[in-house]
Amino acid sequence: MSRLLIARPSRKYAWMASLLFVVATVEGATSQFPLYGDPAHPNISGMWDPEYAIFLLHPPPAAVAAKYASMAPAGPKLTPAYKERYEEWRKEYAAGKQAPDTVTRCLAFGFARFGTMPVEIIQTPGQITMNLGVLHDIRRIYVDGIGHTVGADPSFNGDSVGHWDGDTLVVETNNIRAATLDRDGVPYSDELTAVERIRRVSPTKLEVQTTLTDPKAFEEPYKMTRNFVAMPSGSRFEEYICENNKDFSPSGK
Amino acid sequence: MLFAVLSAAAPAYAHHSFAMFDAAKMVSYSGTVKTVEWANPHVWISITVLEKGVDVPYSFECGAIAVLKRGGWTRGLINPGDKVTIASHPYKDGRAGGSVDHIVLSDGRQFMAGDGLPDALRPPGVE
Numbered sequence: 362m363s364r365l366l367i368a369r370p371s372r373k374y375a376w377m378a379s380l381l382f383v384v385a386t387v388e389g390a391t392s393q394f395p396l397y398g399d400p401a402h403p404n405i406s407g408m409w410d411p412e413y414a415i416f417l418l419h420p421p422p423a424a425v426a427a428k429y430a431s432m433a434p435a436g437p438k439l440t441p442a443y444k445e446r447y448e449e450w451r452k453e454y455a456a457g458k459q460a461p462d463t464v465t466r467c468l469a470f471g472f473a474r475f476g477t478m479p480v481e482i483i484q485t486p487g488q489i490t491m492n493l494g495v496l497h498d499i500r501r502i503y504v505d506g507i508g509h510t511v512g513a514d515p516s517f518n519g520d521s522v523g524h525w526d527g528d529t530l531v532v533e534t535n536n537i538r539a540a541t542l543d544r545d546g547v548p549y550s551d552e553l554t555a556v557e558r559i560r561r562v563s564p565t566k567l568e569v570q571t572t573l574t575d576p577k578a579f580e581e582p583y584k585m586t587r588n589f590v591a592m593p594s595g596s597r598f599e600e601y602i603c604e605n606n607k608d609f610s611p612s613g614k
Numbered sequence: 615m616l617f618a619v620l621s622a623a624a625p626a627y628a629h630h631s632f633a634m635f636d637a638a639k640m641v642s643y644s645g646t647v648k649t650v651e652w653a654n655p656h657v658w659i660s661i662t663v664l665e666k667g668v669d670v671p672y673s674f675e676c677g678a679i680a681v682l683k684r685g686g687w688t689r690g691l692i693n694p695g696d697k698v699t700i701a702s703h704p705y706k707d708g709r710a711g712g713s714v715d716h717i718v719l720s721d722g723r724q725f726m727a728g729d730g731l732p733d734a735l736r737p738p739g740v741e
Binding site: 467479494495598599601602603604605606 | 651653654655656658678679680
């Protein structure tokens with residue numbers, strides 16, 4: 362019979378708790394989640410707002426577009442089959458309809474759109490967990506050295522393995538289900554893989570540079586930058602359930 | 615005279631696109647709140663507007679709950695029976711209602727009900 366040992370904090374270490382509070386308060390200036398993190402690496406934990414949200418306006422006004430041009434380059438060069446798919450989408454949209462996507466069906470944002478909504482990043486040694494504030498997407502980035510998950514089915518957010526390159530977290534993601542790049546309906550296939558370079562450039566900014574490769578949908582690898590800015594201190598998410606869409610039928614009925 | 619009759623069935627709330635609304639137009643309606651559906655992905659408000667002696671029903675879509683809250687809304691902010699003015703982008707197909715830009719309560723307070731852009735990231739000059 363095995364015995365379960367439970368460690369209980371003892372009163373004689375109460376002074377350490379108050380020291381931790383002071384440290385946390387100071388560290389709080391540089392991280393919203395000072396008690397998370399990984400002693401060996403920069404702490405990317407926090408509540409983050411996507412800079413990319415600016416492109417939720419379609420199309421953005423000229424003044425905005427000019428200023429943020431580097432954040433939203435033209436879009437991937439699609440292969441003929443996928444270009445045709447996208448043109449179909451645009452036609453429907455112009456006609457006042459919109460083909461359902463994984464978001465409007467309340468399934469998931471998926472890997473490529475994960476950076477378009479607020480996210481809660483919880484970094485712990487061995488794993489970095491990202492909880493999206495809208496719908497139910499969770500990304501788990503394994504930094505435990507074990508590698509990709511064997512036998513996992515494809516998923517909307519894929520399987521992510523990370524390692525540190527100095528102060529930059531490099532994440533490789535594969536095993537992704539087909540979906541769209543953004544609200545615009547640009548499609549990608551189930552052959553999408555990605556490499557992200559994530560770096561906390563300041564206490565309030567997280568830089569995320571992503572290279573997407575998709576031999577079926579993209580003529581060449583596509584680079585995009587989706588940065589984050591820190592949400593106001595003390596921000597917390599509420600549960601997000603698509604109640605209004607629970608009876609939604611993809612056929613539009 | 616034609617009345618727009620709205621059913622309370624789910625299809626009215628099935629997801630749609632922004633292409634349904636005329637982003638270039640803004641129309642205001644003043645009326646009495648009938649229902650408030652406080653849910654995701656869109657909060658919906660229906661009101662009746664007195665037009666030529668007749669109560670005409672209108673249905674308006676707002677952003678998600680979290681978006682409204684950033685604009686200062688709370689769950690009980692408006693309730694059936696309240697008098698409210700709604701400024702919205704109308705449906706392109708002429709349906710009674712639209713996508714809410716902002717509401718004005720009977721005490722004059724105004725609340726934005728935008729489409730998803732967090733306030734902190736709203737560049738100057740962008741609606």
